[in-house]
Amino acid sequence: MDLFLDTFFNWQIVQEAWPILWQGLKATLLLSALVVPLGLLGGIILAVLTTFPSPWVKWPLRVWVDTFRALPPLVLLVFIFAGLPFVGVDVGPWGAVAIGFFLNTGAYYGEILRAGIESVPRGQLEAARSTGLTRGQTMTYVVLPQAVRNVLPDLISNTLEVVKLTSIASVVALPELLFEARQAQSVTYNATPIMAAAVAYFILLWPVVRLLSRLENRQLAGRG
Amino acid sequence: MTGWERFTDSFFNARVMAQYLPKIIDGFGLTVVLALCIIAAGLALGLLLALVRTFSIRPLNWLIIFVVDLFRALPPLVIIVLLYFGLPNAGVELSGFVASWLALTLVLMAFSEEIFWAGITSVAKGQWEAARSTGLGFVQTLGFVVLPQALRITIPPLTNRTIAITKGTALASVVAVPDILGAANAGVSFSFNPSPLTLGAIAYLVLFFPVVVLGRWIETRFAWKR
């Protein structure tokens, strides 16, 4: 038991490793603040494009979205980070993460937003167009606000997954929380820094998990 | 070399591809086995926890809720790293395969418990009362009346969640498991050519693209009316 506590909950090690863990935590937050808007942007582009009725738009988009939903994000990230430099395209860890998340996360947000847009009754679109609003204005002021509200739980849930997913950036040596924790572990020969990182993730994300549980239960109550 | 030649020579190099194809196929098998083990154990544990929760034993339910929240909040890679790199510091060695399996099983357990539980609570109270009024016991009601209805509506979210989590098997490459990505990475560093990564990406698409399309189909088929 002592060995266990000493290895995973060693207060002295926490104090030693704290500065570097704090750096990592800040990088994780920064990374999330970068990739969540990027993914949302990609998602909005995809979702709005899918509203065009032509099959020449619909099917290529669907293949695009499903491809990036089928490819594990780590595979995509490694491909961009370690593969592209062979043809002279070296975007570095931050660039690789930005591109990879834009593609992967964008596909997921795109699916969610598409479902949201489809959930807005056609009459809304017709009413807006009948007053002279353009297609773009109708999308911006009438359809998207309702779409987002209708799929808010799914959007929050996906955002939670995206923030968790930033941990794979450690694989391409981006100095975020998990990467720094591993560094600290390898110099201290003690697992406490990784445990500390886990605790940090938990403290950061637990409120979101609780909120989601609430929202999901309410959704179910509404369906019953 | 023109840009195009350089591109094909890097990413579609036939010689390198032929050389590493067997390794990727081995990796493919390993990924499938790992995924199946995760699905079997994760869903079984998730259902078990959801069933235990129906007995409404206060402290036990709090514990279940906490464990579920914990594994929904933690990134899978953090759990894998903790199990594989952390435990040895305390003298416990897990193989990369076992560490990945255990971590992703716990994650799937958490997510599926939440979904199973939501399904069970969505079955109207009247169903319980009707069944109990005919003399069925608690367990019989659960097994013959409530679960069949609950499982049906859990299928779409469960499918999507299971797909998302099994894609996480690629994380096993981080802890030296020669799965598809692991084999591809090894191939790249031996051949100094990224074609094995192309092969790996194709292998993942072969494995998961049909599953994603299936998930889409199931979603429309069993659509939950919001």
Place this chain on the structure above:
Amino acid sequence: MSTTTGRAPIVEARDIHKHFGHLHVLKGVDLRVVEKELVFLIGPSGSGKSTLLRCLNRLEEPSSGSVTVDGIDMLDPKTDINKARQRIGMVFQSFNLYPHMTALGNVMLALRKVLGLGRAEAEAKAQAALDRVHLADRADHYPLQLSGGQQQRVAIARAIALEPRVMLFDEPTSALDPELVGGVLAVMRELREDGMTMVVVSHEMGFAKAAADRVVFMADGMIVESGLPAEIFADPKHERTRAFISQIERH
């Protein structure tokens, strides 16, 4: 039709055909509506009344024919359709209010984004429009906080705020509880007294008798007959019209 001759037409639809795939829904419809006229459109379900209305503001694209509204060729690709739609207000059976905006917000949106008015001016105009439908005191309410009749009146305000030359009503009271119908019809009568040109699809025969200049009967995608309300209701020329009227009157 003596009341309507000699005035300028606001809406002129000629030989409108509309196909949905194999379905031939409008089979050569001509409709002329002059200034300040209230045309009442009746006909059995599926006869194409809604489709005709929606062709007038091009929510539905006619397969052939021509539509001119206030001198503007609606089907000309060079016409700015969004500009043209300001001149044609539309009210829907299901209200279609924007649920995420207040009553005032619903009315203001097109004033700001289509007419490009500033906030203060748009707000003043929107308030005035809500006042005309007697809902000035409900400006801050969201659609869900309003009764069906109030929602429909907000929808009317949303359309008239743009000062259209003609208003199209597609069964504006069909989704309402009976006791709420009166308020909406009253607002429509006031509009008419203020000189608004209107095309109304509805089953409210009492309203037609009291307020319509002309009644048009449609069946199977064609106009069967049209005339003064008194003529159509008391003495229809065609058997189909007679059957339809007697069936409606029985309810």
